[in-house]
Amino acid sequence: MGTLVAQGDLGRLWRIGVDPDERTDPVTLGCVLHRRNPIFTAMATFSIGAALAQRSRTVSLAALSMVAAVEAQVRLVEEPHLRTVHGAAFADYCERVGRFLPRLGR
Numbered sequence: 001m002g003t004l005v006a007q008g009d010l011g012r013l014w015r016i017g018v019d020p021d022e023r024t025d026p027v028t029l030g031c032v033l034h035r036r037n038p039i040f041t042a043m044a045t046f047s048i049g050a051a052l053a054q055r056s057r058t059v060s061l062a063a064l065s066m067v068a069a070v071e072a073q074v075r076l077v078e079e080p081h082l083r084t085v086h087g088a089a090f091a092d093y094c095e096r097v098g099r100f101l102p103r104l105g106r
Helices: 002-013 038-054 057-086 088-096
Strands: none
Touching: 002 038, 038 057, 057 088
């Protein structure tokens, strides 16, 4: 549910992946006021919850793998792209808003 709400907040600006030639407006309303990556936060929360509920090594490994992949995607691909596209405005946003949780990862 959290993923759908976040996608709805992002509206037409929601994307899968990064197109280096595309320039979008920054999103400054809705769920991105408190965390920079609300979709990934919802996905990680669900995965970790599933791992805890299942108490399975396989599900736990899958959840950890997903969290590691999300970290790599955000830190190595998405945030560098957004810094290039939005410059100082994105840097200011990063100083105010946590990467995955409010106030964490600024």
